[in-house]
Amino acid sequence: MILGIDIGGTTSKLGLVHDGKVLARARINTLGHADEHAFADALADAGHRLVQADDHRPLRAVGIGAPNANQLTGIIEMAPNLPWKNDVPLARMMADRLNVPAVLGNDANAAALGEWRYGAGRGIDDLLVVTLGTGVGSGFIVNGKLVLGSAGNAGELGHMILVPDGRQCTCGRRGCVEAYVSIRGMRETYAELAGSVAGILSEEGVLPIAKAASDGDANAVRTFDESARWLAIALANAVCATGPKRIVLFGGIMRSGDLLMKPLQEHFGKVLLNIYQGRVDLTVSALEEDDAALLGAAALGEQ
């Protein structure tokens, strides 16, 4: 049995995972602890309680997915959306408290491992998993191995530059994929197309754009088409680097279903290099969104 932990900006979730299923869950607040040690204590307590409630199987390992986590060092490095501004060696802190091996990894890489082990990418040793939400995360599995790179931070599809001197990105540069196909990026595209009176954007997320597109709003339909084109180019570029057999798409934006997938398939077919035509398929994750992060974290621990 593996304890999977997903560290989020406000809430951290825990799940006991066995045979690809989340058997029991818990959650604690990420905010409101005196420091990172108090947070680790609370996390370990919640983990202990879960393990004690399941008295049949011993805990083998802990896997933790977190933003800005480095799998090579086991450290969360100055994550902008987490309360600690210093480096937090959370892998070691949890291993000490729970007395089992602990692996910490980037949340996008955790999602990729989760899809590879339990989801739509099961058994596919050349896989790209892309998370489309507030940001754009990705994990590359190449020749049956998760790519970490020389410093543990490889696989940042969201920050590949797509448009020279394009939109401002959160990383400080301009024109990144994330500035176009994240929730924020899609909302910006809609606002640009619809002019300053983009009333539907008073609701959060991309759901209002999806609703408007379903109702025939031409700007909303075009927003999905433009976003699909940008994403298709980014994915086709990524294919040139690692030659995946499958690309699994995951995250809040994918709830818009065919509104994005149909134009994405079309654009992807147009921009994919000829030697890859017919050899890469695009799939939407079939994992429950709540479980995916926990399964992914557990997959980190199970490596």
Ligand SMILES: [Zn+2]
């Ligand atoms: Zn960027």
